[in-house]
Amino acid sequence: MPHVNQEYNVPYTAGTALPTSSPMVRQTNLSLVLRHLRDHACQSRADIAEVTGLHRATVSNLVSQLVDRRLVQEVDTEHVGAIGRPRRPLALHGAHIGALGLEINVDHISVHGSDLGGRVLVERRVGFDSVAGGPDRALRVLGRTALEAVEAMERAEAVPAGLGVAVPGLVDVARGVVTFAPNLGWRDLPLAERLSASLGPWSVPVSVDNDANLAAVAEHTSGVAAGTPHLVYLTGDVGVGGGIFVDGKLLRGADGFSGEVGHLPVDPGGARCGCGRHGCWETKVGLAALVRTAMPDRAYQPADPQVSDPEGYATEIAGGLAAGDRRMMDAVARVGRWLGLGGSILANLFNPRVIVVGGYFATLAEWLLPHAQAELERLVVAGSANQCRFVASDLGFGAASRGAASMVVNRLIDHPTMIMDPPPRLSVI
Structure with a gap:
């Protein structure tokens, strides 16, 4: 006690x-x-x-x-x-108090809204080319999406008391500034300030964080390895990011930029990465790398009209694997080995109990993870003493937006006097 x-x-x-x-x-x-x-x-x-x-x-x-x-x-x-x-x-309880989480990525926006007690009020994912038109257009769409979600939550008689946004890149969390998001082409974007300005009369705290960090929060809170104190989460999207829990706490590092595992240099002579360097881990295990080898006739394009987001590509490849497509099986085995190599580096550095994989990694886990686990066990220094294992997330492609909402709930619980009186209602036009 x-x-x-x-x-x-x-x-x-x-x-x-x-x-x-x-x-x-x-x-x-x-x-x-x-x-x-x-x-x-x-x-x-x-x-x-x-x-x-x-x-x-x-x-x-x-x-x-x-x-x-x-x-x-x-x-x-x-x-x-x-x-x-x-x-x-x-x-x-807190059914009248809401928390809204958004994720903006290369080709989609995800939304997750819940009340204080965890009841899901709105959850959806829409295809959107966040690169075309630059950050100005992306922010307009993001603001409109947020207000539509507020309207849906109000219909459920809950008013969001905060908004969290997940972004695939380096984020100065204290200032709400996206320092560098290579796959979006953003640098030094004051996202929290600009998004707040676009929300009009709906005045609530807006926070911004890295997508992998927030997905890791969701996993640690309610995922397959919930409560595990030593955990690594890997996104499986256009880019690859990581969120790391050590002793039950999210590891941020000196400047808040920890977890950029997708840019581990694993092959100096490899392909050029979106960050400008060559041979990053992301170029070996990101979805674009898999599609290039598994579906060479379908060069990966984020705004592909036939498959509007990564989930569509993953589902298509899963179908081919289930049918025994040899090219796809070879491609997944290759990606799995690279996934295990990078996982062994993380296991050697942080000694996690689990590496939870999300996004397309989770969709293809049946075929992907056996190769990854075998490579991890072959390369990890601790050998048989290491008990780290890969596990597939069950939160789907919306883990980051769910984590963004969870962070809002955490902030409200840490500062309950902010919500001791019901917030004013907002009518969205």
Whole structure:
């Protein structure tokens, strides 16, 4: 059980700075209760007090505030034993508070909107050539897509209290600036500021982050390896990015640019990458590389009118593999070996328990991952002592937008006083 500061009744660990004002203490305690209910559904007041170290009277007062504001609700009463007072379990609620996540990539925009309790309110993916027309056109479409999602969420009686955007590139998270997104052709784009300006009267915090980081958050929160403290996530899209969890925390690095695993130099004499260098891992395992060898008559084009996004290509290749197409099987085996080589580098560096693969990697996992796993085991330094394994994500191509919404929820839970009163409604025209 954590130590408790008796003056403020706030759990803390040695060396942790304590809140020094009543509003800060209230926010810290409210956040503690909400976070516990997010991670442990249906807990009683006594359960919360026991785990958090807060006094029962404090918990009761906090829960009353949260219930009054519909952020927490009581569920069916439980009886412990034949006699004694019944427990009244609590669950995260917040059906009127929404979180909106968007992903913009080379050839699509994905949308995921949920309420505070995790109920999905809107989820869709649309083909869109984000490169043609440059960032100005892309931002106009992104803003319009966001407002359409707000309208859909309002119909479900939830108003988003924040917007997160996932981008395939280097992001200065603190400023909301896309520093470099090679596959989009963006440099030093103040995405958060410009998107906020395009949203008109809908004034909410807008955050921007790397797509792989946000997809990793989604995987760590609700994916096939949820809760695994040491985890690497790999996107399987036009580009290849990585999100890395170490000791249960997202690894960002000194400047927030960690996880650019697609640009590991694995073949100095190889093909030119979108970043301008040659032989990056992305040129070996990205979807474009697979299509060039598996479907040489179909040069990969993001705006292909017949297959509007990577999911279409992956589905087409999966069909060929299921039918025993030899060219496709050879191409997937080659990509799988390169995937295992890069995975062994990550395993040697970070010693993760799992490498979760998303996007087209997950669609083709049945054929791809056996080759990748064999190569990883052959090349990893720890040999048989290494327990890392490849696993396929079950979140589909929308993991990054889901993760963007999850980050909004995390921020609201960390700062619950932002949502203690219902936000104003917005009518989208």
